[in-house]
Amino acid sequence: xxxxxxxxxxMQTINIHLDAYCVAxxxxxxxxxxxxxxxxxxxxxxxxxxxAWRQLKVKVLPMISMVILCIYVLLALMDSIAxxxxxxxxxxxxxxxxxxxxxxxxxxxxxxxxxxxxLRKNNEKTFSAPFAGEQFTMETIVKANGAKQRITPKLxxxxxxxxxxxxxGSDVLFAALKGVRTALIVGGLxxxxxxxxxxxxxxMAGFFGKWIDDIIQYSYTTLASIPNVLLIVxxxxxxxxxxxxxxxxxxxxxxxxxxxxLRGETLKLRELDYVQAAEALGVSRxxxxxxxxxxxxMHIVLIACVLRFSAMVLTEAVLSYIGxxxxxxxxxxxxxINAARLDLTREPVVWWNLLAAFVFMIGLILPANIFGDALRxxxxxxxxxx
Amino acid sequence: xxxxxxxxxxxxxxxxxGVNVITFLLFFxxxxxxxxxxxxxxxxxxxxxxxxxxxxxxxxxLPSFVNTxxxxxxxxxxxxxxxxxxxxxxxxFGRSDRTKxxxxxxxxQRMGPSFLLALPTxxxxxxxxxxxxxxxxxxxxxxxxxxxxxxxxxxxxxxxLFYIIGAQYFFGKVLKLFPISGYDTGIYSxxxxxxxxxxxxxxxxxxxxxxxxxxxxxxxxxxYVRTARAKGLSERSVLFRHVLKNAMIPILTDVMMTLPxxxxxxxxxxxxxxxxxxxxxxxxxxxxxxxxxxxxMVFLGAVLYIIGQLLTDISYxxxxxRIRLS
Numbered sequence: 001x002x003x004x005x006x007x008x009x010x011m012q013t014i015n016i017h018l019d020a021y022c023v024a025x026x027x028x029x030x031x032x033x034x035x036x037x038x039x040x041x042x043x044x045x046x047x048x049x050x051x052a053w054r055q056l057k058v059k060v061l062p063m064i065s066m067v068i069l070c071i072y073v074l075l076a077l078m079d080s081i082a083x084x085x086x087x088x089x090x091x092x093x094x095x096x097x098x099x100x101x102x103x104x105x106x107x108x109x110x111x112x113x114x115x116x117x118x119l120r121k122n123n124e125k126t127f128s129a130p131f132a133g134e135q136f137t138m139e140t141i142v143k144a145n146g147a148k149q150r151i152t153p154k155l156x157x158x159x160x161x162x163x164x165x166x167x168x169g170s171d172v173l174f175a176a177l178k179g180v181r182t183a184l185i186v187g188g189l190x191x192x193x194x195x196x197x198x199x200x201x202x203x204m205a206g207f208f209g210k211w212i213d214d215i216i217q218y219s220y221t222t223l224a225s226i227p228n229v230l231l232i233v234x235x236x237x238x239x240x241x242x243x244x245x246x247x248x249x250x251x252x253x254x255x256x257x258x259x260x261x262l263r264g265e266t267l268k269l270r271e272l273d274y275v276q277a278a279e280a281l282g283v284s285r286x287x288x289x290x291x292x293x294x295x296x297x298m299h300i301v302l303i304a305c306v307l308r309f310s311a312m313v314l315t316e317a318v319l320s321y322i323g324x325x326x327x328x329x330x331x332x333x334x335x336x337i338n339a340a341r342l343d344l345t346r347e348p349v350v351w352w353n354l355l356a357a358f359v360f361m362i363g364l365i366l367p368a369n370i371f372g373d374a375l376r377x378x379x380x381x382x383x384x385x386x
Numbered sequence: 387x388x389x390x391x392x393x394x395x396x397x398x399x400x401x402x403x404g405v406n407v408i409t410f411l412l413f414f415x416x417x418x419x420x421x422x423x424x425x426x427x428x429x430x431x432x433x434x435x436x437x438x439x440x441x442x443x444x445x446x447x448l449p450s451f452v453n454t455x456x457x458x459x460x461x462x463x464x465x466x467x468x469x470x471x472x473x474x475x476x477x478x479f480g481r482s483d484r485t486k487x488x489x490x491x492x493x494x495q496r497m498g499p500s501f502l503l504a505l506p507t508x509x510x511x512x513x514x515x516x517x518x519x520x521x522x523x524x525x526x527x528x529x530x531x532x533x534x535x536x537x538x539x540x541x542x543x544x545x546x547l548f549y550i551i552g553a554q555y556f557f558g559k560v561l562k563l564f565p566i567s568g569y570d571t572g573i574y575s576x577x578x579x580x581x582x583x584x585x586x587x588x589x590x591x592x593x594x595x596x597x598x599x600x601x602x603x604x605x606x607x608x609x610y611v612r613t614a615r616a617k618g619l620s621e622r623s624v625l626f627r628h629v630l631k632n633a634m635i636p637i638l639t640d641v642m643m644t645l646p647x648x649x650x651x652x653x654x655x656x657x658x659x660x661x662x663x664x665x666x667x668x669x670x671x672x673x674x675x676x677x678x679x680x681x682x683m684v685f686l687g688a689v690l691y692i693i694g695q696l697l698t699d700i701s702y703x704x705x706x707x708r709i710r711l712s
Contacts, residue, residue, distance in 0.1 A: 222404035225695075227687035229653060233672050234409075234680055238417040310543065317545050318654065322672060337547050344555055358548055366543040373539070 022082045022108050029080045032188075048299065052378035062374035065367030072180055072364050079112040079181035112181075116174055122157040124169035127343075130352050133158035164352040166339070176356040178331035183364060185243060186250065186316040186326075187309040193251030194308070195301055198258035203293055205259075206266025207285070216263070220256040228253045233324055241327035246319070250312060258304050262297055269293055299379040306372035310365040317361065333357045387703075394699055398692045402475070405688040410471045413681055419446035419466070425675055426483060444483055445469055470681070479682040484674050489682050493664065499569060500651030500663030503579055507586035508648055512641065514587060515594035522595070523602035524625055534595070541592030549589045550658045557581060567660040582655045601636050605629045635705050642697040646690035650683075 043049040056062055084104040086094040095103045113120055127136035134152040142148055155161075163172040205216035223231075235249040269275060269292070278288050319325040320334020321341075328335060340353035423440040424432055441447040446466060453464045463469075473480065479489035522531045558566035564581040605611065606629055614624045649664065656665035664683070671679035 218400065218404065222401050222408065225401055225688045225691040226405055226408065226684055227650075227691070230668070230680065230684045230687055233668075234412050234677075234684060237672065237675060237677075237680070238412060314545050317547055321547055322653070322657075322669065324672065337545075337551070341551055344551065349555075354548075354551065358544075361545060361548075362540075362543050366540060369539050369543050 022084070026081050029077055033077075046295075048379075052299075052375070055378040056374055059374055062371050065371040065374075068363065068367040069371060072184060075112065075177060076181040076184040078115065079110045079178065082108040082110040082113075084108045112177060116177065118160070119171045119174040119177075122160055122171065124155050124157070124161070124165045125153075126165070126167060126169050127350055128155055128161060128165045128169075130162060130164045131159055132161070132164065136164075136350070163356045164350075166353055167343070172353055172356045175331055175336060176333070176360045179333040179336060179357070179360060180364075182243060182326055182330055182332040183313045183316065183361075186247060187312040187368075189244075189247040190250040190254065190312050191305045191308060193247060194255045194258060195305065197251070197255040198262055199294065199297065199301065201255075202259040202262025203266050203289055203297070206263040207270060207289055207293060213263075216259075220259050223253070224256040224260075232319065233322070236319070236324040241324065243326045243330050246316065246326055250315065254308065254312075258301070258308075261300065261304070265297055265300060266293055269296055303372065303376045303379055306368065306375055310368040310372070313361070313365055313368075333361050390703070391696070391700060394696050398696065401692060402688065405685065406471050406474065409681055409684050410467055413677055414466055414470070417677070422446065422483070422677060445480075470678075474682065474685040480678060482671070482676050483678045484676045489679055492667065493682070493686070496662055496664045496667050497649050498663075499575070499661050500656065500665060501649055502575060503582055503586075503655065503661055503663060504648040504651055506579070507583045507590075508644065510583070511587040511590050511594065514591055515598055516637070518591070518595045519598035519602055520625065520630065522599055523606060523629075524621070526603060526606070535599070538592040538596045541588070542596070546589045546654055549585050550654065553581060553585050554658065567658065569659075569661045578659070578661070582659045582661065586652065586655060597640075598633075598637065601633050602629060605633045608632075635702070638701050638705050639698045642701045643694045645697060646694045647687075650687060650690060 084107075087103045087105045089095045097103050125135065128134070129136055132155065134154055136152070138150045139153050140148055140150055141153070161171050161173070163176065166172055166175065201216050201220070205213045231253050232246075232249050235252075236245065239245045239249075275288060275292050278292060279285075283291075316325055316332065317334035317337060320332055321338050323338075325334050326332050336353060336357040340350075340357060343350035343353050419441050420437060423437040423446070427436055427440060438447070448464060448466045448469060456464050470480065477490060479493065481487065482489055482492075518534065522534045525531055554566050557563045558581065565578055567578075569575060569578050602625075606625075610632075611624060611628060614628050615621075619627075651661075651663040651665035653665040653669055655661070656663045657669040660666065667679065668683050670676075671683070
């Protein structure tokens with residue numbers, strides 16, 4: 001309580017405010033960064049990963065891909081840290097309420113919103129082409145002498161929109177930037193949901209065998225036999241649309257493949273000499289799993305996650321097109337494509353919406369695929385993936 | 387062999403029951419009929435009487451598992467679980483919630499167009515993939531190999547949506563080579579199916595070539611290939627007479643798994659090109675929130691998946707005599 005009191009006092013002096021949603025979002029970001037640092041730390045001590053890294057760092061394409069991926073991650077992190085600003089009176093002074101307490105904006109702004117505030121604020125009236133100085137559509141104006149004329153009016157911010165503006169005049173580049181976070185959350189959070197499930201059940205089934213194996217095998221075969229898309233669709237129809245619901249159901253439908261794979265690998269590992277030796281020496285089963293089985297599965301998990309990531313991003317786009325994706329409040333490339341499809345039927349054609357979504361999507365998925373392939377080759381060249 | 391198939395088929399029954407329970411939980415427990423009725427009738431000014439009427443019209447007014455008002459078998463048969471979920475086992479899909487069409491006959495009717503679209507996509511697709519994969523396996527390690535694989539990675543990084551939208555715009559609207567969308571019966575359907583087939587092949591070819599390439603390369607590094615080379619066989623006959631034959635086994639399992647799904651069709655293709663198959667049927671049902679159809683398609687999909695696995699197992703044992711039927 002005392003801490004809370006001081007925190008609030010501190011934030012009021014620097015004029016920002018956090019609500020529960022912002023706090024949760026920001027904490028999640030830092031937790032994720034911590035987790036990644038922790039994983040890199042532990043990997044750096046293992047010769048297996050160090051060798052893979054030595055192999056990886058001399059390759060040009062994967063390294064370029066890694067840099068691009070890092071930029072995307074940075075953008076997404078920037079878009080995840082948010083806080084509320086002081087609300088301003090019409091004259092520009094900070095507004096206060098009766099008790100002289102500061103009043104804050106109802107909408108929080110993220111770091112990305114603030115960094116690209118010119119893109120966010122400089123809205124036009126409707127469509128304009130990339131770098132254009134004039135509006136894309138014609139308007140009728142009445143001259144001083146009463147004559148009517150059709151002209152393309154000058155833009156308020158000529159040349160400012162590198163990828164043009166959409167139907168309501170907002171910047172397409174900014175919309176595409178806002179889609180980065182959605183895509184990375186769909187790819188990343190889903191993976192974070194999948195991993196513990198797959199490892200837990202896969203190792204349990206492979207290590208203990210017998211009826212545990214039967215039950216786990218039965219449950220993932222049953223789940224896998226329902227077509228993924230239909231299961232996702234049913235779930236999203238029944239729940240409310242939203243980013244987190246989507247991640248949860250994608251996680252539920254995607255753990256089966258990895259689980260089956262890890263079960264098979266555990267069966268193989270179980271028969272290896274060092275595991276047999278540990279068992280003969282009377283090491284407890286939990287300790288064997290923790291010390292010998294799971295560490296030897298981690299590289300497979302890592303590869304599967306990176307390769308799965310791009311599939312998730314693609315799935316999100318398709319689902320948003322069908323209309324059961326993240327919903328219209330969350331900016332995503334899928335919803336951009338959906339809107340751009342209608343723009344393509346206009347005459348003359350409006351193409352930059354689609355181009356922006358295309359460039360940003362392939363800019364994420366191609367490096368992810370190249371990096372994933374290189375990672376697989378470095379860590380486990382024999383691994384078969386489709 | 388026969389008893390093996392019977393045993394495998396029996397194994398499918400508990401899985402189908404599991405699927406049924408999951409769909410039941412999803413569609414009737416998470417989303418009870420009251421909410422379904424509310425959605426069907428529209429959120430505004432819904433009276434409790436209207437909900438009751440909708441439920442009794444569509445057979446949702448029964449108890450979930452046990453009907454205490456009935457006697458004999460009807461105690462279990464006259465329930466939502468039996469009427470709506472168990473009936474799927476003998477492919478009695480019932481009627482759609484919104485349009486009241488008979489789902490079973492609709493599925494039979496729409497299987498044709500779906501199949502007509504999916505079969506050529508599949509056959510030509512797999513031919514292109516295998517030929518290309520053989521080619522780059524023959525020239526492995528060369529620039530041709532490197533660039534083909536890179537192009538494959540680029541191709542599989544592009545969303546299917548872009549292929550469809552781009553091709554529709556370029557070939558349909560600008561060049562006017564194909565109609566943008568639509569469908570016709572008989573031989574006239576050909577001109578409508580050409581474009582989606584081509585897009586389907588292009589969209590899937592990246593993943594396929596890479597996958598088959600790894601299969602071939604794995605075979606190439608095996609001992610029997612070295613023996614064949616040592617015998618003095620040319621690289622070409624090694625590849626075609628030995629490697630291809632052995633690589634056929636994993637390819638076959640892959641093919642068998644996709645075979646049943648040719649009837650379901652592709653959600654995206656059919657809805658974009660307005661082809662009246664099962665894919666567009668499903669999409670329309672999703673947009674209309676018609677749960678009876680979605681439910682039926684989930685079950686149908688699961689059945690086809692299990693048939694696919696059965697076919698895979700059987701073809702595996704036929705193609706590879708080393709595998710014992712146990």
